[in-house]
Amino acid sequence: MNATNASRGTWGIRLLIRLLSITLGVLLFWLLGFLVNDIESLRGPDYQTIEAKHLDSSLVERKEKLLAEIADLDRQITNKREEQRLAGDSSQNLQRTINQLLDIQKMSMEKDISLADSDRENISASLKHFLESQRKYQELNETLASLTTEKSLLDEERIQLEKKIEEARKPAREEHAKLMEAHRLRLAFMQLAVLLPLLAVATYLLFRKRGSIYYPMFLAFGGACLIKVGLVIHEYFPSRYFKYLFTLALILAVGRILIYLIHVVVYPKREWLAHKYREAYERFLCPICDYPIRTGPRKFLYWTRRTVHKVLPYNESTGNEEPYVCPSCGTSLFEVCTSCQRVRHSLLGHCEHCGAVKTLE
Secondary structure, rough: OOOOOOOOOOHHHHHHHHHHHHHHHHHHHHHHHHHHHHOOOOOOOOOOHHHHHHHHHHHHHHHHHHHHHHHHHHHHHHHHHHHHHHHHHHHHHHHHHHHHHHHHHHHHHHOOOOOHHHHHHHHHHHHHHHHHHHHHHHHHHHHHEEEEEHHHHHHHHHHHHHHHHHHHHHHHHHHHHHHHHHHHHHHHHHHHHHHHHHHHHHHHHHHHHOOOOHHHHEEEEHHHHHHHHHHHHHHHHHOOOHHHHHHHHHHHHHHHHHHHHHHHHHOOHHHHHHHHHHHHHOOOOOOOOOOOOOOOOHHHOOOOOOOOOOOOOOOOOOOOOOOOOOOOOOOOOEOOOOOOEEEEEEEOOOOOOOOOOOOOO
């Protein structure tokens, strides 16, 4: 028994083969992904090194020093404002105390009563503290104004310095972008240098080993390689180029499939012919022109491809079998077997009576 006529196994085995083929394809896709990721892990150009060539380090140091000074001034301003707030609160409390003492002095004068020495001392001390608090508040105000002015000058210097640094960084960024683009293309070519030969091998196996019993494995391998190549091209190449590559690949694939189908029709293989003839005989239709095979119990019946299984054949003995030629196209459909001399199917590979083999043309 040759490979073409070998048992195809039960439907459960065939389903398991398909599931395992898909699983194999996924595992191969993962394996190719690990390989691609290892290539992607190669380090690219270092921006800090490139920036150091274009940027004066003294500018960066001066900027860092300015930022530290500005931060220190911010802390001083915050502290002085807190002191000023406390001094203002103290002045307000002293002012209320003085007002209360003055009210007491006024009431005493109206009643012609002299103030006690302690009250006079309290008024004098409160007034002295109030004036001291006001003086301190004013000094803090002046200090805050000075610190704010100093900070403004430093901020202005920082802004000018950042403009210089930004101008110096432009060529560094441009050089880094060019080097990164070259690095990305290098990674893409390295990945494709690994994937494309694998895809070529898979394509060769798919087209040269169609009849192999291991074809599902080749199909899983080819599918994994094709998907991974497409993802790499989509990731590294600009979309305006990728759409042309993708469309061209689709055109080539569709064209190749179309050529294959044309060859199947014009130059059919024996396996395909055997399958086509077997289906036609099952429907009692000529395998060449689809004309009904009117012989035996179906000689006087009518049917089509859709109604063939609904038509009950005439209950008559089939012992009077005889050779039969399609009246429409002239193809011999039943002939005498050269081995057992009984009538057999002309276009099938084996005689149903003795099993004699006939080579299909």
